[in-house]
Amino acid sequence: MCMTMQTWFITGVNSGFGRELTEQLLSRGDRVAGTVRREGTVDDLRAKYGDRLWVGHLDVTDLPRIREVVDTAFADLGRIDVVVINAGYGLFGAAEEFTDDQVVHQVTTNLIGSIQTARAALPHLRAQGGGRLIQISSVAGLAAHAGASLYHTSKWGIEGFMEALAQEVAPFGIEVTLVEPGGARTSFSGSSLQLSEPLAAYDGTPAAAVRAFRHTQVPVPGDPVKVAAKVIDSAAHQPAPMRLVLGSDSYQGITAALRNRLAQVEPQQASAAETDADTATQHG
Template sequence: MTSKTWFITGVNSGFGRQMTEQLLSRGDRVAGTIRRAGSVDDLKQKYGERFWVADLDVTDLTGVRTTVDRAFAELGRIDVVVNNAGYGLFGAAEELTDEQVIGQINTNLLGSIAVVRAALPHLRAQGGGRVIQISTYGGQATNPGASLYHAGKWGIEGFIEGTARDVAPFGIEMTIVEPGGARTEFRFDSLQLATPLAAYDNTPAAMVRGAKDRSRPPLGDPAKMAARIIDSAAQSPAPLRLVLGSDAYKFVTTALRERLAQIEPQEALAASTDAG
């Protein structure tokens, strides 16, 4: 197996950490970005030059381009770019503050777009590469109390799918990963919850208030999920979407069937508005 070089945002925890550990242990190189100083010192000490680390807040768009440019300059070819950095924001739309809304979109949508845009010139110049976007089943399906989280994920999925068509002639392929719930610290360390409004106390949106309840562990094994994400980079052609977890498969397929059931009966109505 030929070793690869990966650029991964948010390697201090969750899927980013899992992927980094697995990749380094098999002999690949990883350029990783972190928000918490010292959070990956153990990996740096163990793997040395094969693990390149930079501090990066993906909402700093200038910093994103500078960091990506530096990674390519110092490491040469980067085979796979992984957009992993992000966080959850739960609560009914009117429970959220303006600052929370802006922070969510800046991180989960604009930050991911910035990483891809910064990497594309380098990927074109080297004749190809792979972009992997970590999304969620919530990029295709929705739950009450997660409207802004969905907004960012639906947005980035549209961006990746559209951009994949743009860059296919250059040998650049893209994959959107849609995991279900995973047993990482995502729900506990990085998840933000809105300040509750009493009006939503007995509504479906209130269910997300218990999202940090550790007594109900998610189904997904993060190590297995990380391994499947890594494996997808060797698939040719690249899968446009990779659904991980039986819960994710159920939510996504149900949402798609419901959407088709709503739209298909409108075929005649849609055609009735065509110019005669």
């Protein structure tokens, strides 16, 4: 069966899921417009695949540059079928331990950078009559743990944005998927993970558990090759899955968090209604 070549735009293709997605797509014959923060980090792929790999230099905290790069990619390549918003990193530690600059940088990179990338792509996707937006989120976008408050902030934020956006752009033939991977054996635990400077006050508390990342390679179940393959496959599904849960740890973490949230909310059905306006008062 002959497969139609597609063109993908992916942020952060130098490592992690972005790199794995790019390698798999190029190997099957697709085109990729990829962004990197450090020039030269995908020269091996450019040498191997030639002009099927378009590379743009982009730090997603440079917000005006995002639109420049997206506009140029569409201008150079024409139609782009799938936009994958992948660039990001994790900042871990107790909320009180972060510097103000760390707070701003985490939210700017993971949340505002992702929002602006989607916004930059939308006029092009509308003009061409549709396309697919895929946001790499995380189990951390639906479940929360001590020591990851800022990372959760960025991921929970993008979950809400993308879920609302999907409803806004559906009339234009644009579909949205949030990818919810669990732990995977990528560079996330290395170059893409940052830790706060510890405060002694948090020694022995739940938030301190993340300090083990400084000294220990935490075992994770996810295979990035399999994760990337599932993400690629999802782009062909109609309708698009709103959420793509990848990894047994992700499924367990998400379902446990949602059940716990329902357990907190459902007993309040009667008391919640006590604050409704009286019907007679409303229409009297």
